[in-house]
Amino acid sequence: MAHACYVCSFYPVPDGEGIECPHCHRLQYGNKCPKCGQNAPTRVRDFRVYCTACNHERGALSGGGITMPISMVGxxxxxxxxxxxxxxxxxxxxxxxxxxxxxxxxxxxxxxxxxxxxxxxxxxxxxxxxxxxxxxxxxxxxxxxAQHDAREQALIAAARTRGGFLTAADAAGVLEVQVAEADALLTQIAKEGQRAHVEVDRDGVVKYVFHDAAPVHVAATTAAQPNVTGVRVDVDAATVVGQPIDHKEAARQQVDREFEELKKTRAAKGE
Ligand SMILES: [Zn+2]
Ligand SMILES: [Zn+2]
CATH class of the missing domain: 1.10.287 (Helix Hairpins)
Incomplete structure (x- = not known):
């Protein structure tokens, strides 16, 4: 079996732990989660194994076919x-x-x-x-x-189940590290510029938007965050930091602006 690379979407990358993508050379971790369909690393809590992206329980720690948990990679x-x-x-x-x-x-x-x-x-x-x-x-x-690549993979997979972005606190929860450490890794990924950029929303919350992390459908019961509509808080152009926005991103922002307008109209009508 093979999968598309989680970073560059190159196909095929053979399934397995720590297999390198022939195109972008990122190491790949985790077999496919039956819930969110992603090749996401796993994590362990109370001797049970969970998907880092959607929190779906993958089985007992001793179960067959369970991959190395993210806290152990590297x-x-x-x-x-x-x-x-x-x-x-x-x-x-x-x-x-x-x-x-x-x-x-x-x-x-x-x-x-x-x-x-x-x-x-x-x-x-x-x-x-x-x-x-x-x-x-x-x-x-x-x-x-190995640790860096597995963490990066987990963040991208997690962003897909959370409307395409993560905060440092989200990332810390996914990786089971301190917020500062998660923030440093997110900053590094954003600085590289190919996969994510930083946005600050109106409440001053710093968000790391992953370019290729179009939201995947996750059943509401397992989605670990409330933003299931995939609608983001609008961002003023001036506060967008970093890399040029691609067409998909521009379209998404258009939708966001329309949504904001709709909200204002509704508010004006007193709904
Ligand atoms: Zn790749
Ligand atoms: Zn999952």
């Missing part, structure tokens, strides 16, 4: 990487100590053999330490990348 690599770096640092420290001692002994006994031993120890120890450290660094980076 963690084994990150921990392994850190452990390897610590080990590498330790090897270098021990090597330094041994080389110093053997060199001192070589000098005091005027021993060429001990001198050679110091050189051999120094060479092998530093190479081993360096390789461990570099490998650990790489592993840690892989983990960080």
């Amino acid at each position: 963690k084994p690599s990150q921990f392994g990487g850190i452990a390897s770096k610590i080990l590498g640092t330790g090897v270098i420290a021990v090597t330094l100590l041994l080389v110093t001692l053997v060199t001192l002994a070589a000098v005091s006994f005027s021993s060429a053999i001990l001198g050679a031993l110091a050189v051999i120890l120094g060479t092998f120890g530093s190479v081993a330490g360096f390789l461990l450290f570099r490998g650990g660094n790489k592993l840690e980076q892989q983990g960080t990348r």
Whole structure:
């Protein structure tokens, strides 16, 4: 089975955990949610697994076919990487100590053999330490990348079930991280500019609008937010920050403006 890439819509990307999109190179997580139809990462609460996008329960934690929860993606690599770096640092420290001692002994006994031993120890120890450290660094980076991609995927999928946008608080709930951390990730995605931009509504609420996150239909009982009509608060052109608005976005804003007009008309009639 295959799916369209959640970021660039390239097709086909093979299903599976951590498979890279051949086009945009984002790692893909999560199999298809039967409720919202998205390849969204999952999350665990009380030993039950839920869809990060629509909150639909996917089954027990021990159940078959359940994918790695979002809080765990990249963690084994990150921990392994850190452990390897610590080990590498330790090897270098021990090597330094041994080389110093053997060199001192070589000098005091005027021993060429001990001198050679110091050189051999120094060479092998530093190479081993360096390789461990570099490998650990790489592993840690892989983990960080996997975590970033899974989080980004979860945010896009979640935006689709919430009218196409997220606030930092929404994102924090989806990713199970602090609001500041969620906000930083959203800001980074918005800065890259291809997938989202920032809008501030009239109440001063900062919203991250995802360009390709046209709302998907989610049954009202599981939709985790009230904006099921998909109608957004109108945004004054001057407050739109960031990337140019595409046609879909322009059409959407047109609808929003008309909706606002309708509301005003109704209010004037006293309805
Ligand atoms: Zn892609
Ligand atoms: Zn879902």
